[in-house]
Amino acid sequence: MVPKIISGGCHQDARGSLCFNNDFDATAIKRIYVIENVSSEFVRAWRGHQIEARWFSAIAGSFAIELIAIDDWDAPSPNLKRMSFQLHSTALDVLHIPAGYVSSIRALEAGSKLLVMANYALGELDDEYRFEVGYFQ
Template sequence: MIPKLIPGGSHSDIRGTLTFNNDFDATSIKRMYTIENADVYSIRGWQGHKIEQRWFSAINGTFKIQILSIDYFEKGLKDLKPYCFVLKADKMDILHVPAGFVSSIQAQEVGAKLLVLADYKVGEVDDEFRFEYHPDDFLTIE
């Protein structure tokens, strides 16, 4: 399984705007939280899971999210390249990150907020993996 964007949409009329994602199946979700980076220069990465899955959706602003197989770090498979996604709050696109991947998350504007959904509760499994983020890691990936 690879990371995949589940497209959302929006509808506007005289009453306002409705954003939606009719293709997202939330039956696996056990918890949720939000991330707000301190500024647009901070990058949260690389961290991820071998067992847990995550789903990301921008609820305010825009985020650049890079996803990379844990094998890049653990097996030294340095020829692997990250998947790169841009999530915007104007429609409810949802990025699915399956088990076995790590992410780097960067807000693209001040005040951006990211919704994160997880399929395990806190402490249910010991599955947190973190790897050092280098400022020049994949900066040219779009």
């Protein structure tokens, strides 16, 4: 599987706005939380999961997300190819990140909030990998 955006949308009328994502299937979700970086200069990188999948959606502001598929979890090559995505709260787009990827998350504006959904409960498995911010070239 490869990461992909599941497109949402927004409808506005005299009553206000309604954002939706009719193509996102949340059946696998067991846990949700929200990330708010301290500033738009801070980069939260590189964290990932060999088994767990994640889904990201910007619920305020916008984010630049970079993903890398890991070739060897014990000693990954520092030159692996990056995939780049942007999420904006103006539409309820959802970025699906399958198992096997690490992510880098940067808010593009102050006050941005990222909804994170996972398919395993907290403590259900030991599957968290972290690499230093400058590890991947």
